[in-house]
Amino acid sequence: MLVVYLITFVLYHSGNCFKILPTTTYNENIFQCVTSIIHKYFTEGSVITHVGNNVDDRELLQAINNANIITMVSRQAPIKLIIPHEAYLISAYNASHFAKNFKKLTRESAWNPLARFLILVEELKETELNVIFDTLLRWQVINVVVVKSTEDPLLYTYNPYDNYNCGKRYDTVINYGKCSHAHSLDLYPEKAVTGLRNCTLDVVISHWPPFTIVYSRDSNNISSELAKGLEPYLLRLMGETQGFKVNILDDYDSENISTVSSDMRATGTLKKLQDHEVDAVIGGMLLIPSRALAFSFIDGHLGYIDEIRFIVKRASFMPDWKYLYLEFNLTIWALLILCILLYSVLLILLLRPKDKTYVVFWVLESLILHGRNVRSRQSVKYVLILWVWFSYFMSTFYQSSLVSLTTNPLEDFQISTEEDIAKYKLKPCFSKVMGVYYIESIQSNDEFFGSAECSDLLDSVKSVMESDNLYTIMQYGAYSYHKEKFYDQYGRPRIMSLPKPYSKVIxxxxxxxxxxxxxxxxxxxxxxxxxxxxxKILKDMYYLQRLKHIFQAKEFRGSLLIPWRVYGIGYGISVAIFILEIICHNEK
Incomplete structure (x- = not known):
């Protein structure tokens, strides 16, 4: 029973390796061959990763360790590493076993096809070499030497960039011959010497103007060079100097956000890249950590040229009737009422009229510059003239402020900071793209669940425009390109971006x-x-986009400063008081 437990333990801990059975036996020539290759070509790196069965390869690993030329580490699949592997030593039983299990390596965050590979295969036929190199070609591994385990090991490699093959095919398998005779050969030469010359890259784009444009309706008034957007044009410029051409493939599902899971499985347009259906993916693709671990990228041309900003609804104009009291703030109105009361009391004490309301009404009508002859002593007239001057200044200032408000209408309170968003408890309305970016930016492992009316980028902006309690975030470049779509018929914006960005983006x-x-x-x-x-190209594309939108000139429309509703209420109150005075007079 103890023996059974021991065998089970060994098999379990070898489960992440390429092979378990049968047991491998290497001769001394294999040890010497592998050790010499590692000593000559792998000492530039500090660590070489071993992929295989640690139990079966213990003699090989012991020989490398005794040579004391490099540090060996064993691949641990469950551990997520960020630093890419520097070199690989892979042992496999045969070609089919290698092809079946090699894909596991490519699903690791530390996967590095640019590293040097030394692959040791125990049972390998000449006709099975294509199985190995077809697998390596699929994952763009070119710095590789395959060692066939024989009495005097045979060495093989291939070059998918020979004869301008662009890394997509290879003509022949290169046979270095026996390992004992390969000391004078360069087993790891620079193979991509032709680069991408005479190549055609299949590049998929999604509709994300101004960076990429798919739909023909957004290509009007745009020159043929910029018809597909900024990024395809820049990629073609790079292709002119490097000698490659670009074949643009349209992807009409622009809102299907590309994500990368923890096991390096991509969705959306990036899945096409991972499945080797295309050579590159562009279209306003944000550089986020999960994508950077799974793919390589070019970012120098679009680094920090854009930023994520908060988008809120533009404040609407205040009703006209509010202009009647907005000329003065609350303190001035309170002081004005206090002055009216104090001066009314003072005049009542000085004039001592029978009808005290007569004095109060005279004080009020003088505020609107109505003249009246008041019989009084000369000393009292000095007091009266002070109120006349006060009324003149107050009325003049009030009217000038009223004119200013009518020519420059006031708006309701405008949300202008992140603190305002929190204070007034606005709710987020994030699109799928911005939702995924937000989750990545706060380094959360949660999934994003948005509402249906906010699923698309422009739909989320439209929802914010039609609601008073929503906000969203989006790229300022996309906002600048689409903002005219959210103007009213007179060219007044109905949304606005907050000046302080949420973050810079690449x-x-x-x-x-x-x-x-x-x-x-x-x-x-x-x-x-x-x-x-x-x-320059971004500026031109923004200008061409603005040419598509034509706005009407707003006609002059006069408006009564006192609305009919207020006028009717005041007129009704006056009639009621007049009737009440008549009734009171008749009763006397």
Whole structure:
């Protein structure tokens, strides 16, 4: 029973390896061959990752360890690493076993096809070499040597960039011959010497103007060079200098946000890239951590040129009747009423009239500059003239403020900061794209669940425009491109972006790991930005978009400052008081 437990333990801990059975036996020539290759070509890196059965390969690993030339680590599949592997030592039983299990490596965050690979296969026929190299070609692994386990090991490789094959096919399998005779050969030469010259890249785009444009209706008034947007144009510029062409493929499902799961499985347009259906994905693709772990990218041309901003509803104009009291603030109105009361009391004490309301009404009508002859002593007239001057100044200031309000109408309170959003308890209305970005930005593992009316980017903005308690976030570049769509017929914006951004963003062109001349393309993309080409094209596209929108000139429409409702209420009160005075007079 103890033996059974021991065997079960060994099999369990070898479950992440390529092979378990049968047991491998290597001869001394294999140890010497592998050790010499590692010593000559792998010492530049600090660590080499072993992928295989640690139990079966213990003699091989012991030989490498005794040589004391490099640090060996065993691949641990459940552990998520961020730093890519520097080199691989892979052992497999045969070609089919290798092809079946190699995909597991590519689903790791530390997967690095640009590293050097040394693959040791125990049972390998000449006709099965294509099985191994077809698998390596699919995942763009080119720095590789395959060692066939024989008495004197045989070495093989391939070059998918030979004869301008663009890394998509290979003509022949390169046979280095016996390992004992390969000391004078360069087993890991630079293979992508032709780069992407004479190649055609299949690039998929989604509708995300101004970066990419799919629908023909958004291509009106745009030159043929910019008909597909900013990013395809920049990619073609890079292609002119590097000698490759670009074939644009349209993806009409622009709102199907591409995500990457914890096991490096992509969705949306990035899934096409992961399935090797296309060579690159562009279209306002935000650079976020999960995508950066699963793919390579070019970001120098669109780094920090845009930002995420809060979008809120633009405050509406106040009703006309509110202008009657908005000229003065609450303090001035309170002081004015206090002055009226104090001065009325003072005049009543000085004039001592029979009808005290007569004095009060005279004080009020003098505020609207109505004249009246008041018989009084000369000393009292000095007091009266002070009130006349006060009434003149107050009336003049009130009328000038009223004119200012009618020519420059006031708006309701405008949400202008993040603190205002929290204070007035506005609810988020995020689209799918912005929802995923928000989850990534706060480094949360939760899934985003948005409402149906906010699922699309422009629909979320429309919902904010029609509601008083919603807000959203979006790229300022997309907002600048689409903002005229949310103007009224007179060209007045109905939404606005807050001046303080939520965050800066980086857009990227995503390619699969192992993409050639990546550093060269990054440098060239950075040059396009520094030369001002990116800013110039964006400016032109914003201008061409504005030409599509025509707004009406708002005709002059006079409005009575005192609304009919207020006028009717005042007239009714006056009639009621007049009738009440007549009744009181008749009773006397």
């Amino acid at each position: 857009y990227a062109t995503y390619v699969d790991k192992g993409f050639p001349i990546l550093h060269t393309l990054r440098c060239q993309a950075f040059q396009l930005r520094e030369n001002g080409i990116v800013a």
